[in-house]
Amino acid sequence: MVSNLNNVIVTAKNDRHISEAQAISERLALPFVAELDSAGLMLRLTAERLELVQAGPDAPGPVYVDFIAGAMGHRRRYGGGRGQLVAKAVGVKKNKIPTLIDATAGLGRDAFVLAKLGCRVQMIERSAVVAELLFDGMRRARQDDEVAEIISRMSLRVADASDYLNGLSEAERPDVVYVDPMHPERSKTAAVKKEMRLFRALVGDDEDDVRLLQAALMAAHKRVVVKRPRKSEAIPGPKPSLVYEGKSTRFDVYLSR
Ligand SMILES: C[S@@+](CC[C@H](N)C(=O)[O-])C[C@H]1O[C@@H](n2cnc3c(N)ncnc32)[C@H](O)[C@@H]1O
Missing domain, CATH: 3.40.50.150 (Vaccinia Virus protein VP39)
Known part of the structure; x- marks a missing residue:
């Protein structure tokens, strides 16, 4: 199956990372949203890392890459x-x-x-x-x-x-x-x-x-x-x-x- 990027949005966890997160959304041609109010998949940039998250009460924890710990x-x-x-x-x-x-x-x-x-x-x-x-x-x-x-x-x-x-x-x-x-x-x-x-x-x-x-x-x-x-x-x-x-x-x- 060819990957489906249509259901992913990009966001930042706080205001300090907005411009960097916007750059990622532009690079991947994905929509950027400032608020986490969607139930879909999100690429979220935090102070520590980029992570894939899903909103909603039953959502699993974030997926990210960690080679150190x-x-x-x-x-x-x-x-x-x-x-x-x-x-x-x-x-x-x-x-x-x-x-x-x-x-x-x-x-x-x-x-x-x-x-x-x-x-x-x-x-x-x-x-x-x-x-x-x-x-x-x-x-x-x-x-x-x-x-x-x-x-x-x-x-x-x-x-x-x-x-x-x-x-x-x-x-x-x-x-x-x-x-x-x-x-x-x-x-x-x-x-x-x-x-x-x-x-x-x-x-x-x-x-x-x-x-x-x-x-x-x-x-x-x-x-x-x-x-x-x-x-x-x-x-x-x-x-x-x-x-x-x-x-x-x-x-x-x-x-x-
Ligand atoms: C099960 S995961 C691989 C996990 C990986 N071995 C690891 O240790 O993290 C399969 C990955 O391969 C990618 N993939 C599958 N077929 C591919 C292909 N033909 N070309 C490039 N990537 C592919 C998928 O998008 C997915 O991210």
């Missing part, structure tokens, strides 16, 4: 290194650090884990709103000495990944293409579900994953890694060469011939 901070400190399932799936070894395109950047969490392992990650995200949240998280993370070094290996481009991959020259082809499309039956834990509800309201389900897998298979020198919920079907197409199964997640690996 929270879950990503914890994973950075205690998440383990090359023993992690994702590292095995991607093929990170002591003397072999693959180049990578993350075709479905989202909030950049997987890309951050891979950059922490030493990979250079070119992230692609087609939702301009999601990308704006990610740019903002990267900007803040560059101000932290420890995290800045990891962020220096990550770059982000707003594009449709199938088109981007199809347009790569031979020299630009990466070792690995990493793919994690939105799936209708993702994790059911309450916390994830709440955050995903907002995220899904913004980007919808990625119903063109077959096309993306085909483009990824053509572009990757060594392998394509697809992240799936553990019990879900593989993306229709060729059978994965290897499967790595975790508690809730599975990685389908397609080795290049």
Whole structure:
């Protein structure tokens, strides 16, 4: 599904951030409103960060990117290194650090884990709103000495990944293409579900994953890694060469011939 930006407005939490928030609304061609009185989705600029919020009594908490603290901070400190399932799936070894395109950047969490392992990650995200949240998280993370070094290996481009991959020259082809499309039956834990509800309201389900897998298979020198919920079907197409199964997640690996 092509991202729907029509239902998003941009706002500022207080008067000091109005002009900066207006600049974001102009860049994304989204309406700016000064007051939070709508029940729709809002990109809200606060003193600390840019966040996606929904108005209304039953609304989930804000969605934003935080590479320094929270879950990503914890994973950075205690998440383990090359023993992690994702590292095995991607093929990170002591003397072999693959180049990578993350075709479905989202909030950049997987890309951050891979950059922490030493990979250079070119992230692609087609939702301009999601990308704006990610740019903002990267900007803040560059101000932290420890995290800045990891962020220096990550770059982000707003594009449709199938088109981007199809347009790569031979020299630009990466070792690995990493793919994690939105799936209708993702994790059911309450916390994830709440955050995903907002995220899904913004980007919808990625119903063109077959096309993306085909483009990824053509572009990757060594392998394509697809992240799936553990019990879900593989993306229709060729059978994965290897499967790595975790508690809730599975990685389908397609080795290049
Ligand atoms: C499930 S999220 C990815 C989460 C990400 N792996 C992370 O760790 O934060 C899927 C994201 O991929 C994006 N996406 C899906 N298909 C895409 C495509 N063909 N090109 C670019 N972005 C795509 C969606 O807009 C969405 O933001």
